[in-house]
Amino acid sequence: MITAALRATRWIRWYLREYSGAGAYERHVARYRAEHPGSPAPSRRDYERERARHRDHHPASRCC
Amino acid sequence: MPAHRINHRTRKPLAVAGWVLVALGGAIAWAVLALARGERVSAVWLLAAALGSYAIAYRFYARFIITRVLRPDDRRATPAERLADGVDYEPTDRRVLFGHHFAAIAGAGPLVGPVLAAQMGYLPGTIWIVAGVIFAGAVQDLVVMFLSMRRDGASLGRMVRDEIGLVGGGAALIAVFAIMIILLAVLALIVVNALATSPWGTFSIAATIPIALFMGLYLRFLRPGRVVEASTIGVVLLLAAVAGGDWVEHSSLASVFTLTPRTLVLCLAGYGLLASILPVWLLLAPRDYLSTFVKVGAISLMAIGVFVSAPQLKAQAVTAFARSGHGPVWAGSLFPFLFITIACGALSGFHALVSSGTTPKLIEKESQVKLIGYGGMLTESFVAVMALLAASILDPGLYYAMNAPAGLLGDTVQSASQAVSHLGFSITPEQLRAAAAAVGEKSLIARTGGAPTLAVGMAQVLNVFGGSALRAFWYHFAIMFEALFILTTVDAGTRVGRFMLQDLLGTAWKPLGRVNWRPGIWLCSALTVAAWGYFLYVGATDPLGGVNQLFPLFGIANQLLAAIALALATTVLVKSGRLRWAWVTGVPLAWDVAVTFTASWQKIFSGDPTVGFFAQRERYAHALASGKILAPAASSGAMHTIVVNSTVDGILMAVFLTLVAVVVGSAAWTCMRALRSPEPLPLAESPFVESRLGVDRAEHLEPVGGAAGRAG
Numbered sequence: 001m002i003t004a005a006l007r008a009t010r011w012i013r014w015y016l017r018e019y020s021g022a023g024a025y026e027r028h029v030a031r032y033r034a035e036h037p038g039s040p041a042p043s044r045r046d047y048e049r050e051r052a053r054h055r056d057h058h059p060a061s062r063c064c
Numbered sequence: 065m066p067a068h069r070i071n072h073r074t075r076k077p078l079a080v081a082g083w084v085l086v087a088l089g090g091a092i093a094w095a096v097l098a099l100a101r102g103e104r105v106s107a108v109w110l111l112a113a114a115l116g117s118y119a120i121a122y123r124f125y126a127r128f129i130i131t132r133v134l135r136p137d138d139r140r141a142t143p144a145e146r147l148a149d150g151v152d153y154e155p156t157d158r159r160v161l162f163g164h165h166f167a168a169i170a171g172a173g174p175l176v177g178p179v180l181a182a183q184m185g186y187l188p189g190t191i192w193i194v195a196g197v198i199f200a201g202a203v204q205d206l207v208v209m210f211l212s213m214r215r216d217g218a219s220l221g222r223m224v225r226d227e228i229g230l231v232g233g234g235a236a237l238i239a240v241f242a243i244m245i246i247l248l249a250v251l252a253l254i255v256v257n258a259l260a261t262s263p264w265g266t267f268s269i270a271a272t273i274p275i276a277l278f279m280g281l282y283l284r285f286l287r288p289g290r291v292v293e294a295s296t297i298g299v300v301l302l303l304a305a306v307a308g309g310d311w312v313e314h315s316s317l318a319s320v321f322t323l324t325p326r327t328l329v330l331c332l333a334g335y336g337l338l339a340s341i342l343p344v345w346l347l348l349a350p351r352d353y354l355s356t357f358v359k360v361g362a363i364s365l366m367a368i369g370v371f372v373s374a375p376q377l378k379a380q381a382v383t384a385f386a387r388s389g390h391g392p393v394w395a396g397s398l399f400p401f402l403f404i405t406i407a408c409g410a411l412s413g414f415h416a417l418v419s420s421g422t423t424p425k426l427i428e429k430e431s432q433v434k435l436i437g438y439g440g441m442l443t444e445s446f447v448a449v450m451a452l453l454a455a456s457i458l459d460p461g462l463y464y465a466m467n468a469p470a471g472l473l474g475d476t477v478q479s480a481s482q483a484v485s486h487l488g489f490s491i492t493p494e495q496l497r498a499a500a501a502a503v504g505e506k507s508l509i510a511r512t513g514g515a516p517t518l519a520v521g522m523a524q525v526l527n528v529f530g531g532s533a534l535r536a537f538w539y540h541f542a543i544m545f546e547a548l549f550i551l552t553t554v555d556a557g558t559r560v561g562r563f564m565l566q567d568l569l570g571t572a573w574k575p576l577g578r579v580n581w582r583p584g585i586w587l588c589s590a591l592t593v594a595a596w597g598y599f600l601y602v603g604a605t606d607p608l609g610g611v612n613q614l615f616p617l618f619g620i621a622n623q624l625l626a627a628i629a630l631a632l633a634t635t636v637l638v639k640s641g642r643l644r645w646a647w648v649t650g651v652p653l654a655w656d657v658a659v660t661f662t663a664s665w666q667k668i669f670s671g672d673p674t675v676g677f678f679a680q681r682e683r684y685a686h687a688l689a690s691g692k693i694l695a696p697a698a699s700s701g702a703m704h705t706i707v708v709n710s711t712v713d714g715i716l717m718a719v720f721l722t723l724v725a726v727v728v729g730s731a732a733w734t735c736m737r738a739l740r741s742p743e744p745l746p747l748a749e750s751p752f753v754e755s756r757l758g759v760d761r762a763e764h765l766e767p768v769g770g771a772a773g774r775a776g
Contacts, residue, residue, distance in 0.1 A: 018160040020291030020353075028150045048288040052345035054151050057579050059344075059559040061417045062352075062552055064173030064247055064408050064622070 090116020104376040121198040126438040133645040136430030141755040155428040167356040170444040171549040173408025176514035178452035183393040184386035186456040196410030197445035200652035206437035207633040212420035220420045226748035232730035239723035243621040249599030250618035257513035263321035264309035271305035279350035325604040333597040339555030340589035355552040369525040379456040392468035395674035400663040404619030409448025413625025454521025461491030469609030470510035471696020504536030512611040561592035607702040624724040631731035638735040664721040677714030
């Protein structure tokens with residue numbers, strides 16, 4: 001019972017993190033480190049700004 | 065489904081018994097709904113019928129489309145994998161992507177259409193929502209998503225150009241823009257009708273703007289990327305705003321937030337313009353997060369509420385209006401108008417814009433389109449069923465007092481009560497007053513557009529949480545969340561429209577196409593807002609009732625877009641040598657064309673002035689010329705407005721119809737060419753690249769295709 005509740009909580013946390021894009025930053029850093037060894041990975045702030053700038057020019061439709 | 069298609073794993077007796085039970089349960093629920101006459105039916109049967117049908121459809125029909133028709137290949141790298149850039153293209157977990165896709169397709173549409181369709185009773189609407197989604201809507205979403213995924217996430221317009229041809233592509237592009245304008249206008253109109261002279265509702269919606277700005281600044285400067293955190297704060301503030309609306313309504317501030325429809329139109333247009341010009345991070349993105357979390361919360365709450373409270377359906381299964389076609393909420397016969405009144409939730413062409421472009425660029429493995437495309441649409445359909453349910457548990461007298469046009473009902477509870485009894489239902493003036501007081505509103509008369517009706521129904525369902533003390537809170541919570549979705553669609557749509565227009569006008573004059581040139585941005589934003597703002601203003605001031613006039617246009621526009629998407633899907637199936645399976649999208653296409661073309665035809669040519677725009681124009685123009693004033697118009701100015709509006713609406717209808725006819729015609733031509741050609745016509749599909757995404761990702765996927773995929 002308790003383990004099930006724990007597992008559910010963990011799943012929800014994971015889901016929210018992934019859903020909100022928190023996981024995307026970590027993956028980006030991992031990829032960046034692999035592709036550009038030596039240079040510092042972008043900070044969370046810079047990464048989010050870059051994403052926001054991108055969203056400015058690539059609007060996504062929302063349906064009715 | 066023939067037995068040989070069921071694979072051995074699921075042929076286990078337990079699984080077979082399980083599916084037989086699901087099928088039986090669904091069938092019994094349908095039987096109860098269809099056969100119950102005279103006695104009250106519990107709404108739980110409605111949900112059981114829908115859920116049982118969805119389960120069967122997902123397990124059997126969706127799988128059939130996947131394994132036989134589309135044949136995705138999980139060894140093939142998806143665009144998300146091949147083109148991964150961490151921004152547009154990024155392999156995303158299927159469950160997460162399902163959430164994103166669902167949030168993008170489901171808005172106020174599935175909540176509003178079914179409420180209006182309740183005029184014909186709960187049965188026709190439910191049957192169409194469930195059958196429509198299984199055989200048309202979810203199929204469209206699935207196939208378009210698959211095709212776009214095979215084309216690096218190309219947009220609908222581009223796929224039509226590449227696969228059908230230049231003429232069809234050009235017509236599709238213009239049609240998409242024009243259809244979007246009408247969609248935005250009608251959605252905004254629903255907000256206007258829900259907020260007019262309601263200080264509580266207006267205050268809570270107005271509060272979403274400062275809340276979103278705060279979230280935007282928080283995510284930009286304080287805690288970048290902490291979306292869950294910021295959204296939690298936002299949702300708490302929002303609930304406080306909804307609760308605080310009660311206080312505002314009874315304070316001296318009430319007059320500030322008591323706005324006429326005209327003022328609200330101006331506010332919405334200003335908001336749309338602002339959202340299109342401001343950077344996304346400041347207003348649009350945080351509102352989107354807020355809207356998504358509220359959406360998921362409100363829909364789950366409602367589902368739980370319905371199961372816990374198990375309300376009785378008070379509407380008739382099939383009303384007299386279904387037979388006569390002269391209902392007060394909207395005019396027209398069951399065929400074709402029921403099928404355009406409920407668009408979102410059954411078949412929504414607008415989804416083709418989300419299913420192409422955004423979502424396909426994020427899919428990890430090809431076979432996941434089944435869950436995301438088909439499953440996502442089934443979920444939206446379930447939302448539509450709940451909305452129909454919320455409208456059907458209301459007393460019919462109240463339903464008509466809220467949804468008939470103001471011109472018919474008059475201004476007072478007495479006149480409304482009388483008008484309702486003329487329609488063959490009953491509600492006393494006292495009951496009307498009490499119903500409004502129970503939800504903290506001054507009046508519920510002629511609150512058309514579906515949102516207030518849904519909110520009253522939802523408040524009744526959510527009564528299980530907090531009893532009647534919280535009823536007014538839940539009503540305004542429901543109004544708030546509907547308006548929130550709609551404004552999210554309106555601001556995102558205005559921005560998308562601005563980019564489309566910049567693209568379009570940029571071909572004529574280069575600088576306009578530049579996404580960084582401020583005058584170009586402002587001009588195209590202003591043009592987009594002016595376009596939907598015009599129709600919104602027309603709707604808000606139409607003496608015949610804006611919803612009554614424009615909602616059919618909205619439904620037809622949405623379904624015409626579906627015709628374009630299904631025509632594309634069918635053409636590609638034919639071109640890729642799958643003529644044998646072309647009926648999978650061909651039959652829904654034929655149905656959709658029959659519905660939309662009949663509806664458009666009647667809207668243009670019908671001699672009945674309540675249905676045909678030009679007959680209506682004729683009637684009022686004639687009366688105006690001979691100096692008469694026809695109800696519900698009260699002055700010659702109002703008469704003139706009706707003449708102008710019905711002319712514009714009629715012309716617009718004709719333009720839509722022509723554009724879509726061009727697209728469908730060129731699709732048919734391309735299919736003919738493909739069938740006659742000795743060599744297969746070229747497809748715009750991207751070439752095969754072997755996937756390198758690890759087995760750990762493929763492992764949780766359902767096996768697809770041949771026996772190899774089923775081993776293990």
